[in-house]
Amino acid sequence: MEDIFHWCREGNAIQMRLWLDEVEHDMNQGDDHGFSPLHWCAKEGHTKLVDMLLQRGARVNATNMGDDIPLHLAAAHGHKEIVIMLLKEKSDVNATNEHGNSALHYACFWSYEDICEELINYGALVLLANKDGDTPLDKAKPVLAKQLHDFAESNGQELKKISFKDQSWLGLKTRSRDATLSRFKGINATDLDLHSKLAVSSSGETWRGRWQKNDIIAKILNIRNLTARISRDFNEEFPKLRIFSHPNILPIIGACNTPLNLIVINQYMPRGSLFNLLHGAAGVVVDTSQAVRFALDIARGMAYLHSLEKILPIYYLNSHHVMIDDDLTARINMGDAKFSFQERGRIFQPQWMAPEALQRKPADINWEACDMWSFAICIWELSTREIPFSGFSPMECGSKIALEGLRIKIPMGTLFHLSKLIQICMNEDPGKRPKFEMVIPILDKMKR
Structure with a gap:
């Protein structure tokens, strides 16, 4: 090094x-x-x-x-x-x-x-x-x-x-981060101490543990049949998610590729996800000023991702996939990206997705414009402290967004500039939605 x-x-x-x-x-x-x-x-x-x-x-x-x-x-x-x-x-x-x-x-x-x-x-x-x-x-x-x-x-x-x-x-x-977090790519599974199962989802199991004296989160991917080709694709794709060079990106720090499991390793974030911060039992109060700072962090992180050459895994922006660092910095979690061998057609959190992402084939979608729609939902969530479309199941929600024009409603009393930004970012025409680098100066002015 x-x-x-x-x-x-x-x-x-x-x-x-x-x-x-x-x-x-x-x-x-x-x-x-x-x-x-x-x-x-x-x-x-x-x-x-x-x-x-x-x-x-x-x-x-x-x-x-x-x-x-x-x-x-x-x-x-x-x-x-x-x-x-x-x-x-x-x-x-x-x-x-x-x-x-x-x-x-x-x-x-x-x-x-x-x-x-x-x-x-x-x-x-x-x-x-x-x-x-x-x-x-x-x-x-x-x-x-x-x-x-x-x-x-x-x-x-x-x-x-x-x-x-x-x-x-x-x-x-x-603390300054331990240098081992950015030195190692391949991690031996026997070196991991996974002690607490945090969640089970369709994409896999999430565990908390320790590695090299660092607190980590390990995501064991749900792969029914781990073939040699999938293993090879995983080895090619996960290094592209080791993005340490931006403060609003939470990189993968390493991975394990065993005959039985594919495991993605992240740094542990004590405050958890933005979703948990806003809606969890802890009842953390996020005022308007902090909400704008979170939105600005997300915009900066997404602008940086969009500036890179297209990475193979797909990333769906939503508040579950934004982690909050101990200094209240919002960071886009690369551990939540989807790999090419995972089920790309299945959508598990449609509340944050643009209607065209639920209607069209992946090859026909402008993903950058879809990210902007998802960003608007995150701003709405930060503004209202509510879960989008909480009254519907994910399947109902996806169907109504795609086919029946279901949209979020901006409540009275929402800060005017945030309300206007949400509307602009959710333009029904994907080509008329702004780029993230256009949104950053607007949020930066609102922060002051």
């Missing part, structure tokens, strides 16, 4: 760009100490590389093994421009590492006055105590401490010491 971390430390922009252009490479993977490429570039002060990584969706709040986020490293090494870039990308200005130190603790200790002021402008707390009870002002020299005290006061901070609270047990940290 190429040493991406060495190139980050060196600031080798050419090699970095070439590496990032390969879809199988995971920009959020960590080295042996959990340092992601963004950690290293922030530490070494490579501004252009930090910008490149942020534009491609690198996780700004990923932690290394010491719970440092990139902002800690940029502030500690005096890289003001990078500090500002990270803050603009919503870096957690009061994130604390294993010692309880925030980025401001380090900026104060090294007397980086301009960085201290930038951090305070973005809400850094001057009296946030670390594990030893020291605040950032305690780490600063007296003159700087007085200056920052007055600056924080003028910014409206309540100047009352905040005691350290250990929250590591809450599991809120977003």
